[in-house]
Amino acid sequence: MTTTNYESSHRQLDPITFEVLRSSFVYTCERMSLVLKKSSFSPIIYDMEDFSTAIFDPNLELIGQAANCPVHIAAMHTSARASLERYPVNELSPDDVIILNDPYNGGTHTNDVTMTMPVFYDGELLGIAVTRAHWTDVGGGFDTHVTGEGLRLSPLKIYKGGKPNNDLINIISSNSRTPQYIEGDIQAQMGSLQAAKAELTRLADKYGVDKVRQGMREVLDYTQEMTKKAIRQIPDGEYNASDYIDSDGFTNDPVRVRVKLVVKGDRLELDFTGSDPVTIGPVNSPYANTVAAVYYSVKFFLNPDAPGNAGMYRQIDITIPEDTWLNPRWPAPTLACTTTTASKVASGIWLALAQAIPDAIVAPTYAESNWFTASASDPKTGESHIFSDLPAGGWGGTPTNDGMHVTTDPLGNSQNLSAEVAELMFPIRYNAFEMRTDSAGAGRYRGGVGVHLEIEFIGRGELIWMTCSRTIEGSPGVNGGLHSAQQRQLLKSPDGQIKTIGGLAEDGSWHSQILRDIPFQPGESFVFESTGGGGWGNPLERDSKLVAQDVLNDIVSREQAAKLYGVVLTDDFEVDEEATKLKRAEASIKS
Numbered sequence: 001m002t003t004t005n006y007e008s009s010h011r012q013l014d015p016i017t018f019e020v021l022r023s024s025f026v027y028t029c030e031r032m033s034l035v036l037k038k039s040s041f042s043p044i045i046y047d048m049e050d051f052s053t054a055i056f057d058p059n060l061e062l063i064g065q066a067a068n069c070p071v072h073i074a075a076m077h078t079s080a081r082a083s084l085e086r087y088p089v090n091e092l093s094p095d096d097v098i099i100l101n102d103p104y105n106g107g108t109h110t111n112d113v114t115m116t117m118p119v120f121y122d123g124e125l126l127g128i129a130v131t132r133a134h135w136t137d138v139g140g141g142f143d144t145h146v147t148g149e150g151l152r153l154s155p156l157k158i159y160k161g162g163k164p165n166n167d168l169i170n171i172i173s174s175n176s177r178t179p180q181y182i183e184g185d186i187q188a189q190m191g192s193l194q195a196a197k198a199e200l201t202r203l204a205d206k207y208g209v210d211k212v213r214q215g216m217r218e219v220l221d222y223t224q225e226m227t228k229k230a231i232r233q234i235p236d237g238e239y240n241a242s243d244y245i246d247s248d249g250f251t252n253d254p255v256r257v258r259v260k261l262v263v264k265g266d267r268l269e270l271d272f273t274g275s276d277p278v279t280i281g282p283v284n285s286p287y288a289n290t291v292a293a294v295y296y297s298v299k300f301f302l303n304p305d306a307p308g309n310a311g312m313y314r315q316i317d318i319t320i321p322e323d324t325w326l327n328p329r330w331p332a333p334t335l336a337c338t339t340t341t342a343s344k345v346a347s348g349i350w351l352a353l354a355q356a357i358p359d360a361i362v363a364p365t366y367a368e369s370n371w372f373t374a375s376a377s378d379p380k381t382g383e384s385h386i387f388s389d390l391p392a393g394g395w396g397g398t399p400t401n402d403g404m405h406v407t408t409d410p411l412g413n414s415q416n417l418s419a420e421v422a423e424l425m426f427p428i429r430y431n432a433f434e435m436r437t438d439s440a441g442a443g444r445y446r447g448g449v450g451v452h453l454e455i456e457f458i459g460r461g462e463l464i465w466m467t468c469s470r471t472i473e474g475s476p477g478v479n480g481g482l483h484s485a486q487q488r489q490l491l492k493s494p495d496g497q498i499k500t501i502g503g504l505a506e507d508g509s510w511h512s513q514i515l516r517d518i519p520f521q522p523g524e525s526f527v528f529e530s531t532g533g534g535g536w537g538n539p540l541e542r543d544s545k546l547v548a549q550d551v552l553n554d555i556v557s558r559e560q561a562a563k564l565y566g567v568v569l570t571d572d573f574e575v576d577e578e579a580t581k582l583k584r585a586e587a588s589i590k591s
Contacts, residue, residue, distance in 0.1 A: 011221075012214055021203065021215030022222075022307055025064030028199035029053045032131060033066040036192040041184030042136050044388050047421050050134035050414040055196055056080055057216040058089075058125045061310040069412035070296035071289065071342045072112065072132045077310070078288035079114040080130050082106025086155035094120050095162035095197075097190060101138065102152045103334040108289040110138045110150040112338065115158065115186075117193040121204045126212065129196030131189045135182075137373070137386050139175040142249070142465040142516035144280050146331045151175040159190060177375075177386050223311030228266035230303040231315060234356050238262050241351035243344045243367070243476070245469045248281030249514030254472075255279055255325055257344050261352040268302075270294050270349065271319040272326050279325050281514060282333035283467070285341040289334075290326045294318055296410060297346035301353060301360065336467035336514070339369035339390075342411045344469070347476075354478040363396025363441065363478045363534035365409050366450060370487070370530055372466035372515075378427040379459035379522060385426045386464075389417040389455075393470075394440050394448030394532030397481055403448035403533035405435060405555075422455075429456040436485075436529055437554050441474065442564040443481030443535020444542050449555055450485070450530035454492065456523065463518040463526055471503035471513040474531045481535025482564065487528075489515060494523035539565045540584050540591075544575045 013021070032053035040046045052068035054076050065073050082105050083098035100106050101113045114132040118125055140150025151172065158165050169186060173179040203212050239261045244254040258274040278284055285293075295313060302312060320327040326345065328334070347364040354361040373388045390412075395403040408414050419430035432454035441447040466489065474484035489502030489511075500506070502513045520526065547567040550556040561567045566584035568576040 011218060013211070013218055017207070017211070018215060018218055021207070021212065022219045024199065024203055025055060025216075025219065026066070026307070028055055028196055029064045029066035031195045031199060032129070032192040033068060035195045036131060036133065036188050039191050040133070040188035042178070042181040043417060043421055043425060044136050045133050045185060045188070048390060048415045048417055050390070050412065052076065052132045053192055053196070054130050055200070056128040056130065057213070058127065060084070060128065061220060063127065063216050063219065063309055065308050067413055069414060070299070071292050071338050071411040073308070074292035074295040075108050075288040076114060076130045076132055079106040079132070080116045080128055083116040083155045084118075084128075087157060089118055089125050092118055093161050095159060096157060097159035097193060098155050099158040100153050100155045102154045103146060103286045103337070104330040105154045106288070108286055109334045109337050110140060110152060111135055113153070115189045115193060117197070119197045119200050121201060121209055124209060126204055126209060127200050127216070129193045131192045133185060133189055135176070135185060136388060137177045139177065142282060142335065142514075143333055144250070146333050149282065149333055149335050158186065219307055220309055220311040223306045223309050224314050226303045226306040227312045227315045230301070231263065231266045231268050234263045236263050236265070237356065239352040239355040241348050241355070243348040243351060243364070245283055245340060245344055246472050246513050248279035248283050249512055249516070250280040252510070252512065255283055257326065257348040259345075259348040259352055261349065261356070263356060267315055267317065268298065269317040269319070272324065273319060273321055275321070275324045275326050277325065278323055278328045278332045282335035283337065283341050284325045284328040284332040284334050285337040285345070286334055287320060287327045289337045289342055290320055290345055291318055293342035293345035293411070294349065297349045300362070300410070301357065335465070338411065339371040340467045340469055343367040343369070343409050346410060351476065351478070358479050359399055361478055362398045363403065363443070363447060363481050363536045364475050365395045365403070365533045366393025366470060366475050366484070366487070366531045368393065368409055368468050368470060368530075369412060369414070370466070370468045370528065373464045374461055374526070375464060376427050376457055376461040377459040387417065387422065387426045387428070390414055391416055391451055391453045391528050391530050393450035393487070393530035394484065396441065396447050396475065396477070396533035397443045397445035397536030399536065400445070402445050403440065405448040406451045407448065427458040428461070429458060430454070431456050431525060435555070436532075438557050438560050439485045439530070440532030440555065441477045441482050441484040441535035442539035442560070443477055444537030444539065446535050446539070446542070446550070447475065447477075447484055447533030449532045450487070453528045453530070454525050456525040457520045459522050461520040463515055463520065466502070466515040468502070468513050470531050472510070475534040477534035478536055480538040482539060484532040484534055487513070487531045489513065490527035490529070491518070491520070492525040492527050498527070540587055544580055548573055548575050
């Protein structure tokens with residue numbers, strides 16, 4: 001990364017020292033992530049990588065982060081702030097660690113557990129290390145009251161001077177359906193924090209505390225300047241857009257995000273006035289989660305090469321009215337806030353940006369994590385197991401390329417649960433995980449495709465909950481691009497019969513896409529069909545040879561090639577040029 005063009009009245013470090021420190025802040029977080037991944041007990045952490053690590057300066061401004069879950073990162077400063085308000089730094093000792101997951105006291109949803117540890121050097125506060133991990137189970141589920149979603153931990157000291165608070169750990173373990181993971185995951189997060197301490201101490205030993213702190217200040221200023229420059233490239237104006245979740249699980253009404261994006265000089269304003277009120281179901285998003293969604297969604301278009309830190313936040317103003325579903329009050333449930341709501345906030349912002357920078361925008365993704373948690377009993381031992389998965393979908397088309405296939409939504413760099421790990425640990429069988437034909441939004445550059453997932457329960461099972469959306473319209477396109485296919489949730493019997501349990505059924509009826517307490521008998525399978533990303537540009541302008549290639553690769557069917565792209569193929573997958581020219585001309589006249 002070049003830093004020679006950066007000018008600031010606050011600059012004191014030479015470019016080489018600045019770059020070494022900047023890189024070291026990122027490396028510190030990468031080492032934290034490696035320790036956490038390698039030492040955790042839960043598959044959702046070590047295999048699916050649903051966690052994040054970050055370091056903050058003494059003023060609680062984000063200094064460095066690893067490439068973990070973007071929806072975690074920008075919300076973690078809220079957790080750290082709540083922790084240090086409860087336990088002020090001057091009352092803490094080295095290796096004291098604070099834990100929390102309370103959505104209304106620094107957290108987002110109860111499964112995301114944050115641990116915060118101040119790092120001292122010669123008795124002075126050098127920085128703050130924070131790690132957040134999604135725990136498999138915290139003893140709750142789908143509810144209309146946040147207390148029903150699991151054990152809530154307001155800031156509590158879980159380590160004092162490096163020694164664990166075993167009484168608290170026992171309470172946490174006793175309130176989880178997966179107690180076998182709890183102690184190991186806590187120790188893994190503690191190990192991650194210790195890695196941060198080691199790296200920051202090493203920097204202070206080498207450069208001195210004053211120079212490290214100066215590096216923290218300058219890296220924030222650097223990102224701020226890069227962000228200012230990026231915002232200036234967007235035309236001034238007001239841009240409005242919206243997106244929605246199909247329902248909150250209790251009513252059949254869509255729940256809408258409404259965003260007004262205002263660009264003025266080098267400042268960006270996001271105003272969510274007009275978004276729907278607090279919902280009965282668990283899609284409400286605490287303020288910290290909504291703000292995190294704003295930051296990661298605009299990061300894509302505000303110089304993504306700039307260091308990821310709070311310098312970007314300085315140029316962004318956010319208005320989120322209270323008592324909307326994007327800024328609720330206790331006790332509104334929040335279970336799906338990170339996995340579903342955050343992605344709709346991001347999609348709404350991308351659709352607004354499509355009006356401002358149409359030639360640079362990317363069409364919305366499938367905009368979900370499609371998170372589900374299920375139980376599965378072992379028919380031989382009777383033991384019950386809990387597992388989760390995050391079946392991905394497609395990203396939207398871009399101004400120059402097609403969208404990526406089966407890739408996690410921008411909200412997180414998490415992975416799906418691998419079939420090998422799942423079948424080794426749980427009494428289930430993965431019968432299918434394959435790309436889904438005709439799931440991508442058509443366009444000059446089409447979206448990426450989603451996936452067809454089929455999980456068979458060997459013993460009795462239950463889909464405890466699932467949060468998703470895009471079951472009514474699919475992912476929207478931009479600049480003339482089309483929507484993708486709808487997502488669907490199905491139950492497959494051993495004889496192959498299919499029953500729709502979420503989304504649009506064959507008879508045209510629609511079933512709520514937020515599921516809970518769905519029983520499965522031995523041999524029955526849960527089938528999920530995720531969608532692709534939206535299309536970019538008019539599909540009639542797509543290179544006909546690329547359409548033929550898509551048909552050959554089972555990404556697009558022959559029928560859709562003719563209907564949406566106006567491309568007619570011969571039996572050997574060659575483009576029938578005359579028939580295609582005629583069909584595209586007819587389609588252009590109709591449009």
